[in-house]
Amino acid sequence: MRTVIIGTRRSDLAVTQTEWVMESLQEHIPASWEMQQEKIVTRGDQILNVTLSKVGGKGLFVKEIEQALLDGRIDLAVHSMKDLPGEMPEGLTMGAVTLREDPRDCLISRTGATLNELPENAWIGTSSLRRQAQILAYRPDLRVKPVRGNLNTRFKKLMEGQFDAIVLAASGIARMGWQDRVTEIISDRVMLPAVGQGALAVQCRADDDEMLEVLQGMNHRETEMAVQAERTFLHAFEGGCHLPIAGYATVKGDRIQLRGLVADPGGQPVLSGSSEGAEGVRLGRLLSNDLMDQGARELLDSVREGIQS
Template sequence: MRTIIVGSRQSALAMTQTGQTIDRMKEACAAAGLDYRFEVKPIVTRGDRILDVTLSKVGGKGLFVKEIEQALLEGEIDCAIHSMKDMPFDLPEGLTIGAVPKREDPRDVLISLHSYTLRNLPQGAKVGTSSLRRGAQLKAKRPDLRIESLRGNIDTRLKKLETEGFDAILLAAAGMRRMGWGDRITAFIEPEDCLPAVGQGALAIECRENDSEVMAMLALLNDPKTERAVRAERRFLGLLNGGCQVPIGAYAEAESGEEQSTVRLTAMVASPDGATVLRTEAAGTDPLEVGSRAARELLARGAGRILDEARE
């Protein structure tokens, strides 16, 4: 019986979603008559070590996956479970995303001690987020709000809500639900008000391209509908060369997992101060073409200049 070594960040959320995914792997393997053991290897990433600086200033998305991908390349682990929104567009040679399980709620949420929503937050309220994407879209809706940096694991951020004078903080619904803390959510923020990060709510299970046994096992967990939607979002991200340094959001929905089903994408690029927010929509049966069309549209409307200025 082969033991599958699964790599994961060691934060509480990462370990929880890894455990939940392994449970689904076991169920899928049992149904397919496959016999595997699973073992988790926690790995500390650079993003986990740097907690006092915003992600946009220390390198962005790859901070949460680089060490894990190195362990994959060196054969220390057989697969890794990531939050899809942490995944850079370009993967190291020899690695691939072997499965995209069914997506959790992709929305952002507002958490407050006073039952505030985005619309009834007091004038000049102090709102915490580590995301330029969230901050820019929030400023566009509510220029009066004071957006302040909030880093740390999900439980650390919830504690800071109580101890550092925030009127509200913004987090991803998926993380709160996976931790079993859905009852602490004050308000859901719809994509019309704040487009989520590319891949938000989805997981990526990464493995080596040449490990056909693990690839076949992971295929049992793949959700074609989620995979098609995420493919459009990631194509958009890749063509804009985006990361945590720039405010980019995208959310796609696929009508089904069938290759000819329609994928609808809404995408956004904003200036960090929220003064300019460019949005577009695209639809079609080819997720890559849909993502490409959205990227071309926003680049034609000046997204490139906004991204260059944000990176500077």
């Protein structure tokens, strides 16, 4: 008999996602195994009065959970893939990538106005520089200000009138069963998603062969291929979810198409490109090199300096 301890953040969304993973795992674990959930507070959950970009960068929502894995206090960790930095600590590995939900972003507005219909100078709530950059690139007349907290907190702030609209990941809204609150799913031609958005990562220790074998049963190969290309692209910039970097790959048969973007938080410039092929790591490197040739590294260095000042 084995008791599998699964670590997760404490938010309603994180717990919902972890419960979904536990249900999926039931089909693959030996009958004698039991599963328990352990809720862990991360640094990103504790600091709510500062924008994500200024809190300290990569791994804000995963470091404490990863440490619990390394220490042996938990056996598995469930993360939103977009929260995972491009590089993983030595000793840990991605045991499974789940079937991807809708990777796009969505708009929830108080009046039911879409992104195109919002009045001039309307206030949009998001703490993501990626979303901010693309909103302002599309509609420079809008105003963006940070909104932190869980989904319930953000929705409450919207309805209280602190914002005219907020932008969230469509996948999180779907997992919470809040689809009826969505005003608009934003086209990925207007707002390219975050790397890994819509997928979940099930992380474990690299030497836990027994667990790795079990996790392969719930791994979704196409999503894994797409995410590998996206994360290779992100890793080239030493980036995390706090920087204005977007990457989205689609898979058809054995072909992967990867689109990527690096932008200034003010909306201009926006550097973008795409690559296509059969090998995700190669595609991620090709696309990152393309954007670096356009000046992406210098742009991101400037963004980092602005964050730190």
